[in-house]
């Protein structure tokens with residue numbers, strides 16, 4: 109059985125539907141009836157009093173769902189108008205269409221007809237769902253454009269039409285567009301979310317996302333590829349002041365606790381007057397619970413780092429690292445924030461062969477992009493944390509595919525790009541954004557949504573994130589878990605702080621986030637993520 113947080117591609121979803129039908133678990137007609145009922149139910153929940161509704165039905169099974177919605181709302185006393193295509197749909201949709209035709213008529217699905225009707229009322233978009241393979245054209249394109257412009261109360265069946273559910277891109281539109289695409293108030297999707305609901309334009313266009321159960325749970329899907337998951341697989345409560353302020357990451361081992369048992373993080377800093385970024389990383393690594401944190405600028409910049417925090421150790425590291433790395437207790441390294449590209453490149457040449465757990469951010473990523481030998485030396489204890497610009501420098505071909513206007517579905521997605529990059533470089537790749545994708549070389553991938561904290565896009569936030577992940581690596585979390593938990597704590601810190609956040613606030617919010625996370629110590633998904641030593 110699939111985990112509830114799994115994200116299925118449209119191909120995987122189709123495989124599950126086919127398996128359900130082949131094994132006699134459900135007929136296509138039953139699934140369509142359940143899907144339509146789920147949508148009608150959500151509409152009636154939001155608008156309990158019957159009113160006017162216009163249902164727009166496309167040529168396939170998405171349209172079939174629409175005819176079910178029309179019938180059920182009509183039965184509930186709604187004043188239903190249906191616009192549909194006149195093609196012969198598949199047998200299930202044809203059956204649902206006939207049932208509707210026993211109740212009411214179907215007007216042509218054209219812009220003129222749509223505009224000719226009474227204004228107002230709810231609109232149901234059942235034009236295209238998972239079967240969208242090419243950009244909408246002609247009358248349908250005009251209708252979608254119109255809906256995007258007038259923005260009526262809109263309920264989308266499976267997705268707003270035109271959205272590629274594998275990528276969150278609008279077929280036929282440049283990436284990042286979407287101003288004139290339909291914006292749903294609510295999208296009712298079936299069985300599991302698809303990548304396009306949670307990445308790209310999906311969160312903007314889908315509105316509230318409701319995942320409806322259509323009875324596919326007992327179906328053995330045997331997905332061909334490992335599904336990505338939505339991270340985290342739980343809702344984090346806000347801080348709970350009534351709980352004792354113990355920190356799960358700092359919980360002491362009953363057996364001879366020692367600062368080294370919580371790891372020793374090394375933060376490599378840059379030259380004079382550019383140490384702020386690395387100090388932010390170091391502070392975050394300390395706050396998240398690394399046993400020891402050493403900040404390592406070149407000797408000439410050491411005087412820049414006197415002062416707080418006293419818990420931070422300082423040590424000069426000039427051009428080479430071998431002597432420093434001889435101390436095997438240094439088990440997690442952060443390189444990049446404020447480091448300088450040349451210095452990062454020189455240090456990486458020593459660092460990567462040592463195969464220590466390492467976060468590569470900022471200048472380290474630029475250094476990598478300039479030296480193929482360094483990229484070839486990456487290993488599976490590395491975490492790369494690029495934003496899209498850095499990603500484009502590191503993986504120009506993947507970024508180019510991601511930026512191209514998609515002309516057919518399934519379109520190349522941010523999930524695909526992060527996975528391809530991780531497989532290519534053999535390290536965990538954390539591709540930042542409001543829809544962060546974290547991918548491991550073995551195909552595991554997690555999608556973390558932070559569309560609700562736009563104030564996290566602030567100078568230095570990435571440095572704090574790099575420090576958090578380094579601290580978690582020092583606590584011996586595996587790279588994918590450290591990257592995932594760091595991403596979650598980072599966003600949650602911003603969420604708790606609220607607007608007005610500056611990056612310096614992020615490390616200071618960590619204790620509060622950790623207290624809230626404590627609730628999940630007994631939950632298996634978090635137990636694997638939080639080190640409980």
Ligand SMILES: NC(=O)C1=CN([C@@H]2O[C@H](COP(=O)(O)OP(=O)(O)OC[C@H]3O[C@@H](n4cnc5c(N)ncnc54)[C@H](OP(=O)(O)O)[C@@H]3O)[C@@H](O)[C@H]2O)[C@@H](O)CC1
Nearest residue numbers: 139140143168169170236237238239240241242243244266
């Ligand atoms: N299967 C199940 O058990 C269940 C499925 N369910 C529902 O089915 C939906 C998937 O149904 P679907 O596969 O029929 O695809 P759908 O999105 O309706 O579109 C396909 C049609 O559109 C056409 N078409 C495509 N692009 C076009 C374009 N640009 N411009 C014009 N035409 C275009 C395409 O034509 P073709 O490409 O074949 O020429 C075809 O005729 C899914 O999202 C969910 O809502 C639920 O009921 C639960 C049970």
Ligand SMILES: [K+]
Nearest residue numbers: 233236265267
């Ligand atoms: K739709």
